[in-house]
Amino acid sequence: MRLIDDTELHRSSVVANNAMNRERGLDGVNSYARDLGFHPLDRLRPRLAEHGAASWLDLCCGQGRALAQAAAQQLDGLTLTGVDLVGHFDPAATAAPDLTLVTASLGEWQPDRAFDLITCVHGLHYVGDKLGTLARVLTWPAPDGFFAAHLDLGSIRLLDGTPAVQPLRRLLRAAGLAYDGRRRLLTCTGPRELDLPFAYAGADDQAGPNYTGQPAVDSYYRPLRTGTRPEPAPPPRRAVTVDDAGVHITHDASTFDIEWDIVQYVTLSRLVVDVADVDCVELTVDFVFGDHATVQEDAEGFAEAVAEFARRWGRPAPDLSALAPDEDVEIWRCP
Ligand SMILES: C[S@@+](CC[C@H](N)C(=O)[O-])C[C@H]1O[C@@H](n2cnc3c(N)ncnc32)[C@H](O)[C@@H]1O
Known part of the structure; x- marks a missing residue:
């Protein structure tokens, strides 16, 4: 190229x-x-x-x-x-x-x-x-x-x-x-x-x-890695749960409650950026009005949330370790 x-x-x-x-x-x-x-x-x-x-x-x-x-x-x-x-x-x-x-x-x-x-x-x-x-x-x-x-x-x-x-x-x-x-x-x-x-x-x-x-x-x-950034702060506590009310994403002391009727679809993707040493799995919740929320695999309850989405959608939960880089896998969609 x-x-x-x-x-x-x-x-x-x-x-x-x-x-x-x-x-x-x-x-x-x-x-x-x-x-x-x-x-x-x-x-x-x-x-x-x-x-x-x-x-x-x-x-x-x-x-x-x-x-x-x-x-x-x-x-x-x-x-x-x-x-x-x-x-x-x-x-x-x-x-x-x-x-x-x-x-x-x-x-x-x-x-x-x-x-x-x-x-x-x-x-x-x-x-x-x-x-x-x-x-x-x-x-x-x-x-x-x-x-x-x-x-x-x-x-x-x-x-x-x-x-x-x-x-x-x-x-x-x-x-x-x-x-x-x-x-x-x-x-x-x-x-x-x-x-x-x-x-x-x-x-x-x-x-x-x-x-x-x-x-x-x-x-x-x-x-760019300028080396001028301050020492990273300790990572905030992140957690995700899925229940009958919807999806709940916790970031430190606050929890974002996403009700089912605003969820359009939920995808899993594995983000790999070799030059930036990034390799992680992400869950993205897309809302009906076009915005979205993401949670990374290090959040508490991540694997359980993925399994719960798949269960509610009637499909087997995907194997997180087998996700191909940059592939989006749908795990729930609004019926
Ligand atoms: C697909 S057309 C859309 C035109 C218009 N917005 C419309 O929807 O009818 C894209 C336009 O971008 C202009 N364009 C492409 N590169 C540009 C640049 N670097 N600076 C200014 N205009 C540019 C093209 O000349 C073209 O008219």
Whole structure:
């Protein structure tokens, strides 16, 4: 596998792909409302009503059709900005007042203001340094501004090829970001400081189609061990139990009670990251509203909880020692 830099990436047929869907509108079948799971104007109207002004920045805006349709609603005080590497914008977008279109790479463009809404709809799939770009972009929301971007965690890999899905989920959550695994949507309210222990190494434009069905770009990172971290604190007490009420996850003095009616499915996975000396089994409880909770095998009651999920699902409990690396094994699903 050959890793390429941004200059080569931006010339790659995967990024300059005519067949790419760059035409999503605001709502309807091929739209932002459908793929984001919320209507962008629903996020902006309350702000407009309260402050008389609101701003929307759409990164990787494609033809800018969603922005043009927002502009067509002529909402007083609404400021719209679209940024895309390719300057092939819809004529309705270029003609719209209060809509600024910028032809630039996300890796280089820098705004001079904060925004009430920042979206990036299926754009990061084509960006080389996805994590570095996210770290910059996440400083741009206004204090109560909303950020939403599609991110395929499986396209972010460590240099040995290992997908960084599980450590990233954890690190992103620790940084105050929510990740909806079904929509592959990263969201937060307000700016965030994202300081992840990964150094960008390059992009693979030959990774093949991602979950959208279109060829996409995998991004490769080198794990950083700076040695500057403080001595690790003693690990907190963790425990998990499963009973008729649901799943109970204890972290030190607090217990998180997850009732059965919000559990969508439960999976086991073995996370192996050779370069970071990680090899552990994890239980992930995915909720019906898109969030999730994870427990690692060193939690008290882990094996018993796995056996109880399997019993309730009417299947034999999997052999934890025989799990293949990075394979997800479902052990319970909402009937
Ligand atoms: C799949 S399209 C989505 C466009 C639009 N958001 C939509 O849903 O209709 C991805 C867009 O990302 C843009 N893009 C790719 N790499 C970029 C980069 N480094 N900086 C800015 N835009 C980029 C492409 O030019 C393309 O328009």
